[in-house]
Structure formats: C-alpha cells, structure tokens
Amino acid sequence: MCAVVLSYVRPLDEVDALMPAHVAWLEAGFAEGAFLVAGRRDPRTGGVILMRGTADDVAAAAATDPFVTGGVATVEVIAFNASFAQPDLAGLLA
Incomplete structure (x- = not known):
C-alpha cells in the first residue's frame, strides 16, 4: 500500500483548469480498485491518495x-x- 502525496507547484487557477481530467x-482508479481513498489537503496545497x-x-x-x-x-x-x-477498512487492505 502507498500514500500518494500531491503538492501543487502552480497557481490554483491552473490546477482548476485540469480538475475535470x-x-x-x-x-478510473477507483473503478479499477487501485484507489482506496482520495481527497484534498487542508489547506488546499495538493491532495492525498x-x-x-x-x-x-x-x-x-x-x-x-x-x-502531474x-x-x-x-x-x-x-x-x-x-x-x-x-x-x-480491514478488508480493503488485503
């Protein structure tokens, strides 16, 4: 299992332009079963998956x-x- 930590390096308007993609x-990652949890960091400086x-x-x-x-x-x-x-959550960790 891995934590993926995203850190924004550009202004939020540039981040938001790529949000739909x-x-x-x-x-797609959730549908494949590879992603377990995802969300924004607080404050909004990136995300964690x-x-x-x-x-x-x-x-x-x-x-x-x-x-990326x-x-x-x-x-x-x-x-x-x-x-x-x-x-x-235990069943998801196997």
Missing part, C-alpha cells in the same frame, strides 16, 4: 495523473505496510 483519472500496489506500480500510475503530466503538481509516493485498521 484529474477527476476522470481518479474515477491511498493506493494498493507496490511503490514502483503506484509511482507509474501516479505519473499519469493529469495534474500537466505540470501543476509534483508527486511523492510513500510505501507502507498497513498493520492496523478499523474493522470496516
């Missing part, structure tokens, strides 16, 4: 995010081993 990318997969696979997928390919965000992939989870 980014949302479509997120929807929890994804299934190895660091290499997740990094390859994250590199296709329209925010469009140059409005950088991405950091943090691999981790989920050892604890609320019972409602």
